[in-house]
Amino acid sequence: MSKSGALDLATGLGGKIKKQEVQSAVQQYEKYHVCFGGDEETRKANYADMVNKYYDLATSFYEYGWGESFHFAHRWKGESLRESIKRHEHYLALQLGLKAGMKVLDVGCGIGGPLREIARFSSTSITGLNNNEYQISRGTELNHSLGLSDSCNFVKADFMKMPFADNNYDAIYAIEATCHAPDAVACYKEIYRVLKPGQCFAAYEWCMTDNFDPNNQIHQRIKAEIELGNGLPDIRSTTQCLEALKLAGFEVLSEKDLAADSPVTWYLPLDTSQFSLTSFRLTPIGRFITRTMVKALEFVHLAPAGSERVSSFLEKAAEGLVEGGRMEIFTPMYFFLAQKPVSDS
Template sequence: MPVLDVGCGIGGPLREIARFSSTSVMGINNNEYQITRGKALNRVAGVDKTCDFTKADFMKMPFSENSFDAVYAIEATCHAPDAVGCYKEIYRVLKPGQSFAAYEWCMTDAFDPNNQEHQKIKAEIEIGDGLPDIRSTRQCLAALKEAGFEVIWEHDLAKDSPLPWYLPLDTSHFSLSSFRLTAVGRFITKNMVVALEYVGLAPKGSQRVQSFLEKAAEGLVAGGKKEIFTPMYFFLARKPQ
């Protein structure tokens, strides 16, 4: 049963699915380093005979039509510059009658495009996490239907979480894992990055990237608290027979 992982990263979910099922999973990713790392981890996990990676753009995949029995994407297709085009390409390689499931990063119905604070939060998430214009849940649904899919089920799973999804990033909730996000933690981290960049142990631009990531964390927490953003919008769609 061939399965496709769209935007697979280094393949963590890919290996878990392969180890606990009879599927062979193909991951598609355009990052050569992540693919090299993923292949090494596949060998360690003992799934290198059933799982592999393809370096390619998921907007134009090198697979023939009707190649896969299932397709999934985890926090990946939100990076697509065109949702309809991305979903159409997934539709093309999926076999008729089979399913596509995904987690998307989305703006919720509570997001007000005319609210300047909302716009600032959205921009911080986009810049810090390398995202194009973040789509709303409604836009995702519309794009799926335009691509030809039947939407079986969709829900913002963040609404059902017993704990806020953004808790590890929230500096008002102290923990050892969030210490680096506090004022003191950020000061220490910033100066470490500056020092490492100065002596050449960190590449040039590391401090700038760290600043982007801090802003992204702030945006994610603010978006979560105001319930205008979710990283847990899930849908299950089917390609008609």
């Protein structure tokens, strides 16, 4: 099951990075970002290293505070965060028309929480593509513990260079993952290549909305904080995302920012003005306890040096996400459903 204790957090922190090298990895990761003198072109040129370091450093925190599915969700009043996350995943499966016997690809699958939920919901066989060794090891462990090893598996590879044959999958989806791509068109072209003609690709993308003003310094600061705290080379606009799909060859069947009409704000779990027993570890008190605990674990050498700095930039990211959500300049759930033309065979 998902790691939930303090020692689980401490022992998992750093992923596959040697514990004595975690602090150095944190410093190297930070230097990619604007706040520490980095720039967009360097992040794009070194995206694989940057994203791998990010998930080695952050995965243990994500699993501790968020569970197995590392994403936001459209949420109804009276609905718990966990319920909304499952429904968000089911919605994607229904939009793709997934059914038993289909061969499905999850691009950028994390530790496989959505993959397992969608496989059970749709009775499909799902392969999770991930370039982070630590996340794959955790996902494989969870698949086995839940008896899903036969229907769910992982492949370690870069989604910009997939090791799959052309026209290989019946459906492909990505949940808040392809935002890590340094080039959206090239990423979508690779997804297009491995998808069978006539079949669909659906995703939730992280995007800046039309309200974002690149000349507004506050908007720029918020964008930079989100990039730093989430391992992103850049955050595209919804318009750029849509254009990239079309340039890759897809026919866009539908698209919508699901955050725009969510009855409960998507950033509620990170909002320090709110309190929730069901998401206690994400509340101000819960985050304070986590921060204090990490500091103590680092002090007694149960957590590697640099752990508190990871906690710090993740908290900064949470602040940026909440600000971006309140100002409606950022969305983590720009949804689209796109089809590869039947004629492309």
